[in-house]
Amino acid sequence: xxxxxxxxxxxxxxxxxxxxxxxxxxxxxxxxxxxxxxxxxxxxxxxxxxxxxxxxxxxxxxxxxxxxxxxxxxxxxxxxxxxxxxxxxxxxxxxxxxxxxxxxxxxxxxxxxxxxxxxxxxxxxxxxxxxxxxxxxxxxxxxxxxxxxxxxxxxxxxxxxxxxxxxxxxxxxxxxxxxxxxxxxxxxxxxxxxxxxxxxxxxxxxxxxxxxxxxxxxxxxxxxxxxxxxxxxxxxxxxxxxxxxxxxxxxxxxxxxxxxxxxxxxxxxxxxxxxxxxxxxxxxxxxxxxxxxxxxxxxxxxxxxxxxxxxxxxxxxxxxxxxxxxxxxxxxxxxxxxxxxxxxxxxxx
Amino acid sequence: xxxxxxxxxxxxxxxxxxxxxxxxxxxxxxxxxxxxxxxxxxxxxxxxxxxxxxxxxxxxxxxxxxxxxxxxxxxxxxxxxxxxxxxxxxxxxxxxxxxxxxxxxxxxxxxxxxxxxxxxxxxxxxxxxxxxxxxxxxxxxxxxxxxxxxxxxxxxxxxxxxxxxxxxxxxxxxxxxxxxxxxxxxxxxxxxxxxxxxxxxxxxxxxxxxxxxxxxxxxxxxxxxxxxxxxxxxxxxxxxxxxxxxxxxxxxxxxxxxxxxxxxxxxxxxxxxxxxxxxxxxxxxxxxxxxxxxxxxxxxxxxxxxxxxxxxxxxxxxxxxxxxxxxxxxxxxxxxxxxxxxxxxxxxx
Numbered sequence: 001x002x003x004x005x006x007x008x009x010x011x012x013x014x015x016x017x018x019x020x021x022x023x024x025x026x027x028x029x030x031x032x033x034x035x036x037x038x039x040x041x042x043x044x045x046x047x048x049x050x051x052x053x054x055x056x057x058x059x060x061x062x063x064x065x066x067x068x069x070x071x072x073x074x075x076x077x078x079x080x081x082x083x084x085x086x087x088x089x090x091x092x093x094x095x096x097x098x099x100x101x102x103x104x105x106x107x108x109x110x111x112x113x114x115x116x117x118x119x120x121x122x123x124x125x126x127x128x129x130x131x132x133x134x135x136x137x138x139x140x141x142x143x144x145x146x147x148x149x150x151x152x153x154x155x156x157x158x159x160x161x162x163x164x165x166x167x168x169x170x171x172x173x174x175x176x177x178x179x180x181x182x183x184x185x186x187x188x189x190x191x192x193x194x195x196x197x198x199x200x201x202x203x204x205x206x207x208x209x210x211x212x213x214x215x216x217x218x219x220x221x222x223x224x225x226x227x228x229x230x231x232x233x234x235x236x237x238x239x240x241x242x243x244x245x246x247x248x249x250x251x252x253x254x255x256x257x258x259x260x261x262x263x264x265x266x267x268x269x270x271x272x273x274x275x276x277x278x279x280x281x282x283x284x285x286x287x288x289x290x291x292x293x294x295x296x297x298x299x300x301x302x303x304x305x306x307x308x309x310x311x312x313x314x315x316x317x318x319x320x321x322x323x324x325x326x327x328x329x330x331x332x333x334x335x336x337x338x339x340x341x342x343x344x345x346x347x348x349x
Numbered sequence: 350x351x352x353x354x355x356x357x358x359x360x361x362x363x364x365x366x367x368x369x370x371x372x373x374x375x376x377x378x379x380x381x382x383x384x385x386x387x388x389x390x391x392x393x394x395x396x397x398x399x400x401x402x403x404x405x406x407x408x409x410x411x412x413x414x415x416x417x418x419x420x421x422x423x424x425x426x427x428x429x430x431x432x433x434x435x436x437x438x439x440x441x442x443x444x445x446x447x448x449x450x451x452x453x454x455x456x457x458x459x460x461x462x463x464x465x466x467x468x469x470x471x472x473x474x475x476x477x478x479x480x481x482x483x484x485x486x487x488x489x490x491x492x493x494x495x496x497x498x499x500x501x502x503x504x505x506x507x508x509x510x511x512x513x514x515x516x517x518x519x520x521x522x523x524x525x526x527x528x529x530x531x532x533x534x535x536x537x538x539x540x541x542x543x544x545x546x547x548x549x550x551x552x553x554x555x556x557x558x559x560x561x562x563x564x565x566x567x568x569x570x571x572x573x574x575x576x577x578x579x580x581x582x583x584x585x586x587x588x589x590x591x592x593x594x595x596x597x598x599x600x601x602x603x604x605x606x607x608x609x610x611x612x613x614x615x616x617x618x619x620x621x622x623x624x625x626x627x628x629x630x631x632x633x634x635x636x637x638x639x640x641x642x643x644x645x646x647x648x649x650x651x652x653x654x655x656x657x658x659x660x661x662x663x664x665x666x667x668x669x670x671x672x673x674x675x676x677x678x679x680x681x682x683x684x685x686x687x688x689x690x691x692x693x694x695x696x697x698x
Contacts, residue, residue: 034686037684037686038684038686038687041681041684041685041686042680042681042684043681045681289679292679293675293678293679296675296678296679296685297671297675299685300671300674300678300685300688300689300692301671302685303685303686303688303689303690304661304667304689304692304693305654305657305658307689307690307693308654308657308658308661308693308696309654309657311693312653312657318653322646322649322650325649326642326645326646329642329645329649330638330641330642330645331391332390332391332392332394335386335387335390335391336390336645336648336649336651336652337383337386337387337390337652338387339649339652340649340652340653340656341652341656343649343653344653344656344657344660347657348697
């Protein structure tokens with residue numbers, strides 16, 4: 001493939017325009033995007049990936065802005081992917097735009113990308129992972145992935161990082177009683193933002209109590225959603241074998257609950273220190289290797305499924321067979337399982 | 350297949366124990382579940398499927414209880430599937446349990462099933478659809494599908510009905526400004542419950558204004574999530590061709606916004622009347638056929654994907670190849686795309 005050779009050369013020479021172009025190709029799955037990802041694979045292996053998630057209005061953007069500033073002050077380069085798939089009815093500015101307008105606009109050591117592809121909610125997780133890979137391969141040392149925690153998909157994005165920060169606020173109305181399944185389980189660190197507001201100490205206590213109740217469980221549950229297709233397919237996951245080859249048991253990570261007032265920057269240096277401590281823990285216990293390998297597994301599975309789907313629905317006759325069968329299906333003359341078997345046979349033949 | 354012949358005979362004879370047994374087999378994907386679904390396909394074709402969704406605490410269970418009572422009063426049989434995938438931390442009773450404890454416990458014309466399979470969030474939508482099919486095939490005339498609207502998956506479940514009711518409450522904290530993407534778009538009817546509370550008229554006005562803004566758009570947007578795999582696979586969806594063969598344009602459905610106080614039963618007869626009106630509209634415009642066919646398409650796609658995944662991960666060598674490649678992947682010596690191609694080749698060979 002020579003199609004993108006020139007682009008790759010400019011990307012590797014550190015040209016920002018080439019970075020933006022590669023991201024666009026990958027995000028929109030334009031021709032050659034898989035070859036590009038193939039070429040760039042492994043390039044950003046050591047980038048630190050930090051997911052920041054939580055309900056709308058929790059102050060995630062402000063926290064992200066502060067982290068960018070602190071990371072820049074100690075000389076690290078920062079890539080940001082801001083994922084906001086909320087409805088156009090929100091009328092709010094995109095997270096990335098909000099950050100961009102702040103003080104980092106002209107800093108070459110910062111790169112910010114918004115992803116808000118409404119209409120591709122289910123595909124957003126895969127697309128975001130690939131964009132993160134590209135930014136890491138370009139050379140950014142820390143990647144902050146900010147997502148509005150409104151759905152399983154965005155939660156998956158955040159949880160695919162090395163470290164996941166869950167941001168809560170007292171007045172969000174989401175007491176942990178009604179909190180979305182998975183959000184609490186995904187956290188490596190909790191931040192109670194707007195800590196000066198009434199209810200903050202109580203929320204912190206609630207979270208700590210919940211963490212206490214969970215002691216003795218695994219220190220981090222991969223969200224239930226992962227590998228669900230495989231559960232349905234009866235597949236034994238291989239992650240167990242990889243996790244047994246490293247040992248994460250002997251020193252558990254105690255999930256901290258931090259208080260911040262991000263508007264004024266209060267508590268942010270402490271958050272950065274906690275993030276550093278988590279990174280050190282990940283490295284020392286082998287958990288970093290385990291998480292990175294789990295991500296690679298996920299990537300292989302995605303690629304396999306995409307390739308199978310392409311064979312059936314694009315290259316194959318799947319669509320034609322399905323369309324021809326609709327009337328008979330609707331009349332109850334054939335079943336979805338018979339039609340499916342026909343489609344699979346046609347794809348294999 | 351003779352394995353479940355006896356069970357099927359008892360199911361068809363209307364034995365409740367057989368219904369519960371078939372559901373268990375289907376829900377847990379025990380041996381022979383696909384043959385069972387195959388045998389039962391088309392049986393519940395004319396059952397009316399009504400999805401009821403909304404944020405936690407909106408009063409969906411109370412509304413469902415009331416609808417059961419009203420439907421029973423006019424002689425219709427009612428199946429209920431209550432989907433509650435929220436975290437065990439909620440500590441709340443399952444929706445189905447709450448309804449069951451009410452006044453319908455000994456009524457043979459009512460069947461209630463809770464689904465709360467934590468750990469299978471992604472697979473819950475498919476499993477729920479299949480359980481609904483079973484209950485419909487058994488002969489229940491109306492199926493109410495109640496879901497806590499916390500994620501895309503539960504929204505998909507509700508939106509896979511003929512009619513989707515979205516329940517909101519003034520104090521839920523979810524002003525429509527911060528409402529989850531897709532929830533508003535999925536509604537055929539809105540219910541503002543707890544209408545005596547302050548904020549109810551304002552919320553009703555907000556919803557009506559939003560509906561007004563959307564006039565001119567299609568009257569019901571299938572949630573963006575649907576067919577995302579196919580988008581990624583570049584597949585042209587066939588639904589467009591089926592919708593063009595029926596005509597739903599000439600008489601649009603005006604989405605009503607109803608006020609209820611479900612605790613006292615107020616507004617519930619009006620809700621039932623609106624549901625009847627929607628059913629009539631679905632039938633007269635051909636939209637019912639379109640929606641039913643879209644569901645069948647989805648079913649075929651699911652079956653195709655499941656069969657492909659089985660071939661790769663269970664029957665095939667996919668897992669072994671992936672496991673062997675993990676170290677090289679992690680070292681950056683091979684890419685996920687190369688490993689995926691190897692797995693796909695092995696499955697085809």
